[in-house]
Amino acid sequence: MRELTAVAATLVGATLLTTYAEPETALLLRHLYLVPVIVAALRFGLIGGGMTAATAVLLDAPRVFATIERDGLTQPAAEHLITFVLLIGAGALVGRLAAAAHSQRQRFETLLAVQRALTEEAPLEVALQRVRACLAARLGVGAIGLIVRQDDRVAVAGGGPLVAGSLAAEVLETGRPQFVPDVGGGARPRRAFVAPLLAAGEPIGALAVEREGELTAAERGAIATLAAHCGLALENARLASRQRRFTEELAERIASATATKSAFVAVASHELRTPLTALLGFSELLAKRTFETAEVQRMSDVMNRETERLVRIVDDFLDLSRIERGFELRLSRSRVDVAAAVASAVEVLRRAGSHELVVECEDALPAVDADADALDRILKNLVSNAMKYSPPGTAVRVAARARDGAGVEFSVHDAGRGIPPEALPHVFEPYYRAPGVGSARGAGLGLAVVKSLIDAHGGVIDLESEPGRGTRVTFVIPASLP
Amino acid sequence: MAMWALEQLWIPRRASVFSDTPVALVVGLGSAWFAAASLANAGWLPSAVVEVVALTATHGALLAVALAWGAADAGVRLPQGSAAITVVLIAAGATAGALHEWGGLALMATPLWLAGLAFRGRLRGLGLGRGNSVRPIVVGGIIGALLGGHLLFSASQTLGYPLRAESWLIVLTRWTYDLGANVISAELFFRGALFNRLQRRWSFGAAAALATALSLIRYVSDPLLPGVVEVVVGALFYITVLGGINCWLLWWSGSLAPGLLSSALFFLAYRLLAVG
Numbered sequence: 010m011r012e013l014t015a016v017a018a019t020l021v022g023a024t025l026l027t028t029y030a031e032p033e034t035a036l037l038l039r040h041l042y043l044v045p046v047i048v049a050a051l052r053f054g055l056i057g058g059g060m061t062a063a064t065a066v067l068l069d070a071p072r073v074f075a076t077i078e079r080d081g082l083t084q085p086a087a088e089h090l091i092t093f094v095l096l097i098g099a100g101a102l103v104g105r106l107a108a109a110a111h112s113q114r115q116r117f118e119t120l121l122a123v124q125r126a127l128t129e130e131a132p133l134e135v136a137l138q139r140v141r142a143c144l145a146a147r148l149g150v151g152a153i154g155l156i157v158r159q160d161d162r163v164a165v166a167g168g169g170p171l172v173a174g175s176l177a178a179e180v181l182e183t184g185r186p187q188f189v190p191d192v193g194g195g196a197r198p199r200r201a202f203v204a205p206l207l208a209a210g211e212p213i214g215a216l217a218v219e220r221e222g223e224l225t226a227a228e229r230g231a232i233a234t235l236a237a238h239c240g241l242a243l244e245n246a247r248l249a250s251r252q253r254r255f256t257e258e259l260a261e262r263i264a265s266a267t268a269t270k271s272a273f274v275a276v277a278s279h280e281l282r283t284p285l286t287a288l289l290g291f292s293e294l295l296a297k298r299t300f301e302t303a304e305v306q307r308m309s310d311v312m313n314r315e316t317e318r319l320v321r322i323v324d325d326f327l328d329l330s331r332i333e334r335g336f337e338l339r340l341s342r343s344r345v346d347v348a349a350a351v352a353s354a355v356e357v358l359r360r361a362g363s364h365e366l367v368v369e370c371e372d373a374l375p376a377v378d379a380d381a382d383a384l385d386r387i388l389k390n391l392v393s394n395a396m397k398y399s400p401p402g403t404a405v406r407v408a409a410r411a412r413d414g415a416g417v418e419f420s421v422h423d424a425g426r427g428i429p430p431e432a433l434p435h436v437f438e439p440y441y442r443a444p445g446v447g448s449a450r451g452a453g454l455g456l457a458v459v460k461s462l463i464d465a466h467g468g469v470i471d472l473e474s475e476p477g478r479g480t481r482v483t484f485v486i487p488a489s490l491p
Numbered sequence: 492m493a494m495w496a497l498e499q500l501w502i503p504r505r506a507s508v509f510s511d512t513p514v515a516l517v518v519g520l521g522s523a524w525f526a527a528a529s530l531a532n533a534g535w536l537p538s539a540v541v542e543v544v545a546l547t548a549t550h551g552a553l554l555a556v557a558l559a560w561g562a563a564d565a566g567v568r569l570p571q572g573s574a575a576i577t578v579v580l581i582a583a584g585a586t587a588g589a590l591h592e593w594g595g596l597a598l599m600a601t602p603l604w605l606a607g608l609a610f611r612g613r614l615r616g617l618g619l620g621r622g623n624s625v626r627p628i629v630v631g632g633i634i635g636a637l638l639g640g641h642l643l644f645s646a647s648q649t650l651g652y653p654l655r656a657e658s659w660l661i662v663l664t665r666w667t668y669d670l671g672a673n674v675i676s677a678e679l680f681f682r683g684a685l686f687n688r689l690q691r692r693w694s695f696g697a698a699a700a701l702a703t704a705l706s707l708i709r710y711v712s713d714p715l716l717p718g719v720v721e722v723v724v725g726a727l728f729y730i731t732v733l734g735g736i737n738c739w740l741l742w743w744s745g746s747l748a749p750g751l752l753s754s755a756l757f758f759l760a761y762r763l764l765a766v767g
C-alpha cells in the first residue's frame with residue numbers, strides 16, 4: 010500500500026510539475042513519469058508497470074493533444090508521443106523482467122522448501138501431504154493436488170480418489186502436461202493444469218493445479234518445471250529411503266550371519282573334536298600299551314569310522330565353501346544303476362545296527378545320469394539324518410521309483426520326531442539347525458550340501474514333515490539318455 | 492476443496508465459439524436492414540425508417556446472439572421468444588424515438604425486460620444475476636467516472652468541445668439510447684457473451700484483445716459516430732481502454748454489472764459533450 014501511494018504521489022507530482030512549468034522545462038520534466046513507472050514495474054510486475062505507464066500517458070495526453078490540435082504534429086509533439094511509447098515499453102519490459110526474476114526466485118524457494126519437506130523419512134502419503142502444503146503456500150492457486158504412482162498403488166494428496174479418464178489420469182498415462190482453460194460451471198473460468206512428475210524421464214505422478222482466473226503460459230511453464238523437480242525430489246527421497254532400509258536389512262543380515270557363523274564354529278569345533286578325541290585316545294593307547302589282536306582290530310575299526318566321519322565333515326565344508334564362493338560343484342556324470350547305488354549306501358549304514366533299514370526299489374528302474382560318488386553322499390546323508398533323528402529300533406524306508414520322463418524319484422522316510430513347521434523353510438540353509446534337535450550331532454551342513462548336489466544334477470528336492478509322525482525327503486535325479 | 496482434474500471425467504471441449512447462434516434471426520434482421528436500405532435508396536422509404544431498422548437490426552442481433560449464447564453456456568432455458576421480444580422492444584423504442592423527442596425513453600423497456608430475466612437467473616451465463624457484490628460495482632463506477640472525467644477534461648479543455656449543460660433534454664435522450672440499446676447490447680454481446688466464451692477457451696489477453704477489437708470495429712463503423720478525425724481517434728482510444736477495462740472487470744468479478752456501470756457513466760460524459 011505504501012509503494013502504491015508513493016507511485017500515485019509521484020504521478021500526481023510529475024503531472025503538476027509539467028502542467029505549471031514553462032513549456033521548455035515541461036518537455037524535460039515529462040521524463041519524471043519514468044520514475045513511478047519503473048518503481049511500479051519493479052514492485053508489481055508487468056501489470057503494475059503497464060497500468061502506471063497507461064495512467065501516466067492518460068495524465069500527460071491532454072497536454073500533447075492540445076499541442077497537436079493547435080500546432081499540428083511538430084517535432085516536440087512527435088518527441089512527446091515517442092515518450093509515451095517509451096513509457097509503455099519501459100513499464101512492460103521492466104515489469105516483465107521483474108516478474109520473471111520474482112518467479113524464478115519463488116521457484117527456487119519452493120523447490121528448497123519441497124526438498125526440506127522430504128528430508129525426514131515418512132510414509133508416501135505423509136510426504137505427499139507435506140509437499141502439497143509447501144506448494145499450496147507458494148503457488149497461489151485455488152486448489153492443488155498431487156498424485157504419485159508407486160509399486161502399483163496410487164497415493165493422492167489434496168483430492169478424492171483418482172478417477173480413470175480424468176485429466177490427471179491422462180497425464181499419468183501419457184507423461185504430457187495438459188491444460189483445460191475452463192472446467193465449467195462457474196461465473197469465472199476455472200483453469201486446470203496438470204503437469205507430470207518425472208523421474209528419469211518417466212512419469213511417476215502428476216501435479217494438478219486449479220485456479221479461478223488466469224493461469225498464464227509462463228506460470229504453466231514454471232509449474233511444469235517445478236513438477237519435474239518435485240518428481241526428482243520425490244524419487245530421490247524414495248531411493249534414499251530404500252537405501253536406508255537396505256542398509257538396515259544388510260546390518261541385520263550381517264548380525265544374523267555373524268551369530269550363525271559363531272554358532273557354527275562352536276558346533277563344528279565340537280563335531281571335529283569328537284572324532285579327533287577318539288583318534289587321539291586310541292592312538293595313544295596303541296603307542297603306550299600292547300593289546301591283543303582282537304582288541305587292536307576293534308580299536309582300528311573305531312579309528313577308521315571316526316576318520317571317515319572327519320573326511321565327510323571336511324568334504325561338506327569344502328563343498329559348501331565352493332558353493333558360497335559361487336563355484337559350481339564338479340560332477341563326474343555317468344550312467345548309474347539306481348538299485349545298486351541305494352543298496353551300497355544303505356549297506357554301509359546298516360552296520361550301525363540301530364535301525365531297521367527297509368529298501369523298496371521298483372523293478373527295472375532306469376539308470377540315472379549322475380555322479381556316483383555324489384549320489385552315494387546324498388543317500389548316505391539323508392539316511393544317516395533319518396537315523397539320527399528317529400528313535401533306535403524304528404524303521405527307515407529308502408525307496409526309488411521311476412517318474413515318467415523325468416528320471417527316478419528317491420525317497421527317505423523315517424518315523425522320527427519330525428520338524429516344526431516354522432523350521433521347514435530354513436532346513437536347506439547352510440549352518441541351520443532346527444530347534445529341538447537336542448543332543449543330536451551335526452554342523453547344519455548336511456541338507457545344504459544335499460540340495461546343492463541335487464541342484465547340480467538338475468534335480469529337485471522336497472521335504473515333508475509332521476511333528477511326532479516323521480519326515481519324508483523326496484528327490485528326483487534325471488534319467489540317463491538311452 | 493474438490494479437485495476437478497482428479498475427480499471428474501475429462502471430455503475435451505469440441506463446441507465451436509459460434510455454436511448456438513440464432514442464425515435465422517440474425518439473417519432475418521440483416522435482410523430487413525438491407526431491404527429497408529434498398530427501398531430508401533430507391534426513394535420508396537424515408538431515411539428515418541432505415542435508421543430505425545438499422546438500430547433494431549444492430550442492437551437486436553447483438554442482444555439475440557448474447558441471450559442465446561449465455562443461455563446455452565449456463566444451461567438455462569429462456570422464456571419462449573425472448574430474443575424476438577427483445578428485438579420488438581428495441582424496434583418499438585427506436586420507432587418511438589423517431590416519432591417524438593421523448594419517445595426514445597421507450598428504449599428503457601429493453602433493459603427493464605432484461606433486468607427481469609437477470610433477476611430470475613436466466614442471464615447468469617452472461618454474468619448477470621442477483622447477489623452482485625458491491626466492491627466490483629464501486630470499482631466499475633470509479634473507473635467509468637474517471638475515464639468519463641478524462642474524456643470531458645481532454646475534449647473540452649484541450650480540443651475545445653463545449654459541454655451541453657443547457658440542453659439537458661438532448662443529453663437525457665441520447666443517454667437513454669446508450670442505456671436502452673448501445674451500452675447493453677455492447678456489454679452483453681462483446682463482454683458477457685463473446686469475451687466470456689473466448690476466455691473459457693483462450694487466455695485472458697487473447698480473449699480481451701479480440702473482443703475489444705471487434706467492439707472497436709462495431710463503434711468505428713457506426714454511422715452515428717461523427718466522421719471528424721479527432722472524434723474517431725478519441726473513439727478508438729477510449730473504446731479500447733473501456734473495452735479492456737470492462738473485460739478485466741468481468742474476469743475479476745465474474746459479473747457484468749461493473750462493466751455496465753462503467754460504460755453507462757463513460758457514455759454519460761460523452762453525451763455531455765457537444766459532439767455530433
